[in-house]
Amino acid sequence: MAAAKHITRQANNLIGGKWVRARTRHTFEDRNPANAGDLVGVFPASGAHDVADAVAAAKEAFQSWRLVPAPKRAEILFRAGELLTARKEQYARDMTREMGKVLIESRSDVQEAIDTAFYMAGEGRRLFGQTTPSELPNKFAMSVRAPVGVCGMITPWNFPMAIPSWKLFPALVCGNTCVIKPAEDTPLSALHLVETLIDAGLPKGVVNIVFGFGPEAGAPLVEHPDVTAISFTGSSEVGRWVGQTAAACMKPCSLEMGGKNAMIVMEDANLELAVEGALWGAFGTTGQRCTATSRILLHKKIARPFTQQLVERAGRLRVGDGLKKDVQMGPQVNEQQIETSRRYVEIALWEGATLLTGGKRLQGKAHAPGCFFAPTILSGVLPTMRIAQEEVFGPVVTLLQFDSLEQAIEIANSVSYGLSASIYTRDVNRGYQAMRDLETGIVYINAPTIGAEVHLPFGGVKQTGNGHREGGIGALDFYTTWKSVYVDYSDRLQRAQID
């Protein structure tokens, strides 16, 4: 495995079944955030003409792919799931090298793609519609799912294989063709996923991948008139533009965006369990999950012992190269993210918060070549502070205090995001009350805010999303359109609402 570390992948776009250079002839580098000297790959920096070629290929392929029976389409997904299982270890290692998260988490990212492949392969023999009685005699009524056409997909770097799989697999089983533009920080993991689909037997042109930066390669995908639906996961800032542009083109658009997720710890909670959950929720994936626990709301009665334990455990977390066995937290993905964490700590201190641990870049010998930021805990945080309202997307967690469950829920809901929330309590009544009143798309009881399973809907409310869901059967609703079919076998004109 050690030798693989030094391989630099030279990749091209996949358009209409051919691996081609970008028409721009420009490229960009994919570097290891734990070690800037390690060049993981060189990828095409594509432009609008490359996107147009990919869309044309997808449009052509749609005419035959939509007619392939869904169970046959599903067989390809099933084979992709098997191939991913066989390749899991190598893909996970490459993912850690590419974006930094520790190896067990990269394995789980690939596993999520495997789970999605098998789950969506099962849908090939379901894709249920409805039959319903007609109001007229000798008439049959049903609704069936139809594919939407060419789907454009734009994905972020933090789940570089799982998130593309959440989009590609449901879209494909429904009979759509796809053009995907993955994040510029993690092109290799998306490439691995697409290569797996090709190896599994996907016909040419059904999936096309165009690498490059957002404004040059992402924007033309959103704007292209032959892209019939857009699925975007990323920041709220970019998502807002994607949503507005898609709306102006009258195309369906699914947006999955940021979060500012709260964990509530009641006075009757199992404190050890809650501390364990907080560490995982706040510092797993270096805090770079949309569901990361970024606000911990503590009942005043347990605030002190919880804080002591959390600070002590966070200070002991081993931060380093995610490929190393004993490392518990990897680097941030790039210099820009480090700068964001640093800036938010500065803002929090200026607002009056207290820094309990971390708050700075790690620059010792082991950390110097990478983007390492210390696990950071801030206390004395008030709900209205920017640090309690805005997404940091780094290993920075805030501690707030409350007196009652009602107040905790009010604080939890007082942000513009609505992705995930959790509560630690041994009181079943309070657990159910929180489940009902937390304004988020995901609620955990006695678990941290992270850790979705692929067969349940994933997404949020408020500024986190625009009402669609990934995962579960909800994903099928985005990648299909309903067609209502009436079959009149009465042999005479029957008029609805009249006869």
Ligand code: NAD
């Ligand atoms: P980002 O918005 O910067 O980039 C996301 C993608 O959009 C990338 O592929 C990027 O190249 C592309 N992009 C950038 N500008 C564009 C433009 N003008 N037109 C079209 N495409 C453009 O986000 P990021 O930094 O990659 O990811 C982090 C964000 O993603 C966080 O806010 C996080 O919460 C969010 N996220 C949300 C979910 C979810 O399901 N809710 C999951 C993971 C990440």
